[in-house]
Amino acid sequence: MLLATLKSLRSRKLRLILSGMAVVLGVMFVSGAFVLTSTLAASFDNLSASVYSGTDVAVSGKAPVAGGEPDENSATVPAELVGNVRAIPGVEKATGVVSVSGARVIGSNGKVVTTSGPSRLGTSWSGTADLRQLRAGRAPRAADEIAVNASLAAAAGVEVGDRVGVLTLQPKKTFALVGIFGYSGNRDTIGGAQEVSFIEPVAQELMLGKTGVYSAIVVKAAPGVAPEVLRDRLSATLGDTYDVKTGKQLQDAAAESFREALSFFNNVLLGFAGVALFVGTFLILNTFSILVAQRVEELALMRAIGASRWQMIGSVLVEALAIGVVASVLGLGAGIGVGALLAYVFRHVGNADLPVESIEIPASAVISAFAVGTLVTLVAALLPALRAARIPPVAALREVAAPDRPLTRLTVAGALITAIGVTALGIGLTGQGGEATLLLLLGGVLVTFTGIALLTPMIARPIVSVLGLLFSWSVPGRLGRLNSARNPQRTAITAAALMVGLALITGVHVVLESATASFTKMVDTRVKADLIIAGEPGGDSMPTFDPAVLDRARQIGGVREIVGEYGDIAMINGRPSRVNVVTDLAAMTRMLPLRTIEGTLATLPADHVVVDAERATELGLRAGSTLQVRLARGDVRTMTVAGIYADDDVYRVGGWILPAEAVHDFRVAQPSFGYLRLAEGANAAEIRKQIDALLADSPEVTVGDRSAFIAQQSSQFDTILAMIQLLLALAILIAVLGIVNTLALSVLERTRELGLLRAIGLRRAQAMRMITVEAVVISVFGALLGLAVGSGLGAAVVRALKEEGFTEVALPWEQMGTYLILAVIVGAFAATLPAIRAARVNVLNAIAHE
């Protein structure tokens, strides 16, 4: 029995390879993800070990505001402490250092050098002793001199001798670039970080806000003193005002946060794997169904000569297992390749300069590859296996023109499963799922897809027939249309592969489109500002601009009023909360109309706050209530609620609004947004030009009207969309595989039919057209399903997020049209191979029976 199975397996190599491809892809992404993360993590471990090699113990301040944003920036240690630390026995050397992120260099093109994640550090120059190595020029010696690391110099396009602008806690300052340095091991950067080195007092002033403080004290232990011992001694002596950690602890923490950053890549790759495997399941299921259908006579003969049902199931599953194992091996190999390739890309293109010494292949990669590959294949083959077992032995004796199986059972099951999926989705979306929300959402989507896939055979026949009408003007077209409608289950499952990918993409697209539409509507109806100063969202620090711009802009003729908005995190009643300062609350309420519910919004005296109704209710606040506020650079202060505004008015200045003088205790005392109202009849274009000139030294922000503002703020969706397009490419690749597979099998199955057609005069080109029409009809059917399901899913998500400001449901018609056209192209493309095969059918062999 096993021998027979394996023999028949060998004789159908090509078909099985095609169906196995999807599993190979899925496994590839799974194992690639594991290989990439562990390779990079191992490299990073090496790197951070050398970075912290000179640090036995480090002493740093405790941040007044914990949680939320990285808190290192506001945590300092006073300079006097260095002396105290030195005096402690066991300390050989103690050095105060400044190393804080938030130093943004303006490149030679006038734009700020961006980062895709790694920090943009501003540091104090502490010599080239351990890690740093000067490559060109010399160390900075004067207040207006800096040195930068080599990768930053290259990215900014600057050389020793240039004048370079740097944005810090203060607006743009210009320095002479006197040195370019690298790091030990001939590295240009440490893990992609950018570093600007100032002389110590300048670094303190610009990065920490005042001189006489450090961000940390680096301690070297005397010989024979273990770092752990020294750490305990230091923290006992210094008290709990400071954090004392060993270099090893810091190294572990850095590795941990690096792993966290990597987990994004990991998740993306695993997401791809999920899509590939899910869609692959359909593919395999289809392939095995067709194979079983084609081998009815052979299988029935086996039954007739005494094979049991279990042996039939076994024979199909053994085939599946063989495919699964082979696909896993191939996928694992490809995954290792992909992981290595990505690690290489990460190193060289991403400018991270991570020394990838060896490709790590963790056991998890191997185990998951085989588990996923074989399991998916077996599960997908289960249904066809059961079907094989149901073939009656008499089928061998009479020629059964496989009767149309009634679709009722399938349809009922599909409806049921869809209902379950939609319910899970509903619970997840309305937020009643609690902990399990993400699981509910993911599971809901998968189950819904499965249910819809089961429902599709029922709608396949009518829809495909209607679609096919478009091609019915020619005989091959009509035949193709009939062929695509003749086996609705096969058509449906093939189309479902395309549906899943397109539905995911359409869904995300609908959400993004709706977000943009909602945002646009909100800005259009609520924001009364004529011009808005803002930067692109995203990045490691909020884009800011020079507060002096606000004053100067106010002087421009035609500007009626201008409001600057600052943002930071503060501790309010002991909880980290986002707080804003607006320079003129009264003017603000005119430009972003806020409805007063309690108290007043007209003025905001010192030590008073304004808050929205939702937060007020949550904390039980009324006008006149007091609360404890601790800003990033100040002590705890008691503030009084001056007014409460309606939360449905919230546009984006949500939450706490503090009086203007609070800005001095913000981490960054520079505004992020500016709103302007112009006088009647003022020349907006002219004013805009003047403000542009004022912003010359604040390259992170631009000024524009409302629509420019909308475009700028929605630009962050582009990254998401790029990811989605990648997903699209993958999903389409697999869908193409599916269509190729189904058609190839169908062509094989209809060899005699093709031979007959050719015998009575169908030309080769006509035979090819017939197959192409079938493929296009299937893929357009899949695309339509995907667009419909995706729109539905997207709209449901948007509805569920209504509270979050998603007021509009908008469909991306243009993209949806593009996807449909893409489906036509994909169908035609997928048809090429089977069509050529069909055209090559040897008329004689085809009609010469047996």
Next chain:
Amino acid sequence: MPTTTTGPPGAEVRQDATVAARAVDVWKVYGSGEAQVAALRGVSVDLGRGQFTAIMGPSGSGKSTLMHCLAGLDTVTRGEVYIGDMLVTGLGDAKLTRLRRDQVGFIFQQFNLLPTLTAQENILLPLSIAGRKPDRDWFAQVIETVGLGDRLSHRPSQLSGGQQQRVACARALVARPDVIFADEPTGNLDSRSGAEVLGFLRRSVRDYCQTIVMVTHDPNAASYADRVVFLADGQVRAELYAPTADAVLNTMRRLDTDPVDTSQTVRA
């Protein structure tokens, strides 16, 4: 060569307008080296226009091969094949396809129809493929002759084997090809359905002057033909004109017992 073939008087003239298909010293060799099989060894035969010719012979004697070569479905190893006065040997696929479409009709033993199309659509398929309009009267006449009037909108799966075969006959006939080739058209049918189909073929030869070449094993079926050509070992061994079933049977027996020296033309 031990065999000679003699046609009816006058058939020797090349390019004769009364010849619908012709094989001239046709050899067909399959495989190479040890496994070589010569399915046809120098077959020459002329098939008269408006004649119903049956090809008979033991299994493996090359009947199907000869028919495939004549119909342009297969290439010959040596020799020439004509349909009408057109040399088929050496034509490319496009020309062969057009030949099959316009000049040749086929009826097979089984699997003759497209399962997705109705009877009527199947019948009209060659015309649709060629982009020709069916001749209404002729179509009606053909339907009338095959007696399928009430079954035209049925699909093949809803028709009996005999009905299916009659649909196939109608399909072959409706395009009015120069020659219709039928490989054991009654092989799968019971004797009554077989007789129906044969009678219909007979009538289309007599009434519409259609040329038909039919491969068969059944002496009864052969007796419907105007002429029977006997093959054995890839060679024409005997011929019968206006055969009866008994005469066919006799000839077959004689060929069986004396396979070498029975080359003769018999007039019944």
